[in-house]
Amino acid sequence: MKKIMTLAAAMLLCISAFAQQALFGGTQLKSPEINPDNTVTFRFNAPKAIMVQLTGDFLPSVKRETQFGTFDAPGVVDLKQNDKGVWEYTSDVLAPELYMYSFIVDGLPVKDPANVFEIRDVNSVTNYFLITKEKGDKGNLYSVNEVPHGTVSRVWYDSPTLGMKRRMTVYTPAGYEDNPKAKYPVMYLLHGMGGDEEAWINLGRTSQILDNLIASGAAKPMIVVMPNGNVDEEAAAGEKAGGFAQPSMMHEGMMDGKFEQSFPDIIKYVESHYRVIAKKSSRAICGLSMGGFHSMHISCYYPDLFDYVGLFSAAIMPNTNPGAELSPVYKDIDNQVKVQFSKNPKLYWIGIGSADFLINANDEYRAKLDSAGFKYTYYPTGKGHIWENWRIYLSQFAPLCFK
Amino acid sequence: MKKIMTLAAAMLLCISAFAQQALFGGTQLKSPEINPDNTVTFRFNAPKAIMVQLTGDFLPSVKRETQFGTFDAPGVVDLKQNDKGVWEYTSDVLAPELYMYSFIVDGLPVKDPANVFEIRDVNSVTNYFLITKEKGDKGNLYSVNEVPHGTVSRVWYDSPTLGMKRRMTVYTPAGYEDNPKAKYPVMYLLHGMGGDEEAWINLGRTSQILDNLIASGAAKPMIVVMPNGNVDEEAAAGEKAGGFAQPSMMHEGMMDGKFEQSFPDIIKYVESHYRVIAKKSSRAICGLSMGGFHSMHISCYYPDLFDYVGLFSAAIMPNTNPGAELSPVYKDIDNQVKVQFSKNPKLYWIGIGSADFLINANDEYRAKLDSAGFKYTYYPTGKGHIWENWRIYLSQFAPLCFK
Secondary structure (H helix, E strand, O other): OHHHHHHHHHHHHHHHHHHHOOOOOOOOOOOOEEOOOOOEEEEEEOOOOOOEEEEEOOOOOEEEEEOOEEEEEOOEEEOEEOOOOEEEEEOOOOOOEEEEEEEEEOOEEEOOOOOOOEEEEOOEEEEEEEEOOOOOOHHHHOOOOOOOOOEEEEEEEEEOOOOEEEEEEEEEOOOOOOOOOOOEOEEEEEOOOOOOOOHHHHOOOHHHHHHHHHHOOOOOOOEEEEOOOOOOOOOOOOOOOOOOOOOOOOOOOOOOOHHHHHHHHHHHHHHHHOOEOOOHHHEEEEEEOHHHHHHHHHHHHOOOOOOEEEEEOOOOOOOOOOOOOOOOOOOOHHHHHHHHHHOOOOEEEEEEEOOOOOHHHHHHHHHHHHHHOOOOEEEEEOOOOOHHHHHHHHHHHHHHOOO | OHHHHHHHHHHHHHHHHHHHOOOOOOOOOOOOEEOOOOOEEEEEEOOOOOOEEEEEOOOOOEEEEEOOEEEEEOOEEEOEEOOOOEEEEEOOOOOOEEEEEEEEEOOEEEOOOOOOOEEEEOOEEEEEEEEOOOOOOHHHHOOOOOOOOOEEEEEEEEEOOOOEEEEEEEEEOOOOOOOOOOOEOEEEEEOOOOOOOOHHHHOOOHHHHHHHHHHOOOOOOOEEEEOOOOOOOOOOOOOOOOOOOOOOOOOOOOOOOHHHHHHHHHHHHHHHHOOEOOOHHHEEEEEEOHHHHHHHHHHHHOOOOOOEEEEEOOOOOOOOOOOOOOOOOOOOHHHHHHHHHHOOOOEEEEEEEOOOOOHHHHHHHHHHHHHHOOOOEEEEEOOOOOHHHHHHHHHHHHHHOOO
16 A cells, blocks of 8 residues: 555656656667677667767777867667667777767768766766776676775865965765875876866766775875866856856966966865875875876976875977066976976876877976986887876876875 | 067967867857846857747746646747858846756757856756855855865765765865864754755855855854765765666665764764864754755754754654664654753754745644744745755754854
8 A cells, every 4th residue: 555655756756857847858769878798889769860880999090080080989870660660879899998989960060969967078068978897807896896985075175375265075985084184195087188176077087096095905094185277266066156158168267377386286285185194205196187287287386295106198398599578497307307396296196198290298207207317217109199098197107105 | 589589389278178178069159148237148159040049047937747737947048140140039137046058959958158167957067157146145155166165075985884885975174274273063954855065166156155254254164064965875986886877866765764863973074074063053053955854854863963954945844653673763743842942952943935836745744843832943935846945944953053
């Protein structure tokens, strides 16, 4: 009796909610379906479509010519329509990884209405899924597992240098709240151009990677601070005052020294609001692309602050022009690096992919370090300037910190 | 010189990131464009489409017949194609509100590729935008403004009653971190069927509403706790172990007393991990639909815990069946309510829309309270079982708490 009443009531609620709220695009199809052998079946319901295709970064890449050069772009495959009007495609066996994909229906990119899981990268939003095979593989490292979970917070810190309150994402490890006397080391993790304080936690799977590395004992419990590196905005698009401007790749003052000079504001906030070990041997700074550029310059402009430095596909652009306008952050950079290395950082880590357009700049920088006899760890990978590499670099770098 | 170098470098990064990462659906169109008069222009680039339409909750609703009855559904309008192949539609002047919409291209629901702002409601993801006119209107209340911002955290608490660690969203008001001796009242804010710990913070605009109400002095600074009310899952879809199952409307044990009985676990965690005023006069509980049902039952099963109770479009289903299976939470409910009101809660608040399918159940419940002489505040609105109403109820209820 009770069960029937509950069910009836539930049904009523269900219908109403669907009819009035979840109006757009609900579907009963399963897509993507990850099969037991790690092939993946994609399904799309479009009885009247003439052609349904799929593009994704798990498909063999194709060369795409642009006015700026030739790039690798994900391939495109055709789906086949079954007798119910549903289009289907089953992939090859996929290796553990986070993959992104989109349908193309009669030439139009369309998200998968059966998959609510999406990530925003700058100004595009894309469906994704995860493949995992066994404990410890990449897909498993990026998954939510049955391990203790850290807390993820969005906090607003004061930046007197930039004259605004600014939003950042902070990960505190499992156990932080229950051990009120424990103090923790801090990793500052910086995004690339077009990113913001949401990039690493979403595209980078930072909380999952750290939860898993810490649970297995591979990494020390640490706080991870993910600030917004665009000095012209206080927060990510949608999270700042002034309406819903779409996110932009370009920001005023991205690489002119201002972010680097404001960095002590972030450290000050973190060290006065969290229980941290406030010394060089318990601070790491790392970042991807522009965030690698920022990490390089912050760590050498403030050579006493960080013992662990990670450059992930870093936009290394030795600034040799002698203009009077040059920010002090970039002045006399060769000498600044010399000072930094004279203070013996415990780890200076460089990771980059062989197909990255920044590989030459990184090679030149490494040659400079080599010729000066400065020690660093080099972690070369395949592929290019992509999140697949940046998740790997974080997974490799974090366990080396604070040991 | 320096500027040119920076620009060139930026460009290079930009191209690469677009080419390799943001592969799907990037566009230069502006859509939706909110015009100065608060009409809104929608644009969609599909030169080859035969028909492009728009549906949204700002369009005059139409009656939709289903096997379960007739419901109001958002209307549909046609876009017109301009000479560049871009489809356009400009709305009437819209009143301040958060609106949701979708394109329909040759019969297929398609998200707006020019708008990264989306919200998930149960298992569908929909574009949205906000209209605001002046300070204090609904749209303004739901916007990020230049006011002090609270912190939003996802934390995992231990529920011995349910035998698992569970995820919840916690809002701490601006100033919480900088006033280490201050103690705060707590509002427990519960989602409806198909929702989870992400519903109120996203669809409900809780952090924006609270930031704005607190900044204007309309509401007291308070902590807002948004747990997951589905006892069969430890976290929202995508945030729990076991892979990426799509979110479901139905959950085992949704309304069988288990969530209510486990509620002290949540209070215990909050009161031992945050600086709260741990007494009845500083605790509020409120929720929408199933969350209203939960709020009603939790507050009367534990009549000494909450002085502020808010039922928002509550799924009030007086449980009169005498089965032996009945959870003690629902047993002898008339007497439990009597006990609750004998303890003089400071505020018992009921809000519901005139078109809500639960209006009769709410009317019956209010008649019962009336005949017993129990005092409550009634806040009737128009429309039905929709988030538009639930944001209004939160905005109305929060200022009345803890005064």
